[in-house]
Amino acid sequence: MNRELENGIVTSYPALYRSLEPRYSGACLFECDDGWYQIIDELSRKLETQARKSDLQVVCVKEKLGSLRVYLRGPATGRVQDWVATAEGLSRNTCERCTQAAMLRRHKDGGGIRTLCPACAAAMDYVIE
Template sequence: MNREFESALMASYPAIYRSLEPRFSGGCLFECDDGWYRIIDALSRKLEVESWRSHLVAIEVRETLGSLRFRLRGEVTDAVDNWLTEAARLSQRTCERCGQPATLRGHEDGRVRTLCPTCATAMGYVVE
């Protein structure tokens, strides 16, 4: 994710992201493309409120197999679990790069990503 979006999320939701660190030296805090920014922002808004109550913190935000994955530390209530599930489902229909409607696409090297037809073509992913 670009640094401007990362900075906006970190500034807007300081409680939930207070422990978030890059997994790799020089890496991104949010390991996904910009197309999922709105999904992450909406989820973060809910998690921020919960974080103040239960000391919940995000320890990883990334793309895995074409889906958004949040790893949290703290008490994950049923409501939080439902929010995470819904965000993952929404990410599976939203282009990782541009935010347009999308589907899971495969690449000849075995990678999979959720991409719209335009982004899939530009990146060499299978477009059906």
């Protein structure tokens, strides 16, 4: 995710992201493209309320196997787990690059899997069924 969007999320939800660090030097805090920004922002808005009441923290946000993954530390109630599952489910139907309706696609070289709309898939050499 671009740095401006990352900074906006971290600034808007300080309790939730108080200990979020890049996994390695020079990496982004949010290891996904900008298309999932709205999903992450909405989830963060809900989780921030819980983080202010407890030790709940987000320790990693990334794309894995074409889906958003959000890793938490601290008390994750059933409600919190439901919010995370809903966000992860939305990511499976939202283009990671541009927010359009999307589906899982495999790269033409047989490599990575990402959730992309037809236009983004074509631009990135992913298979379009």
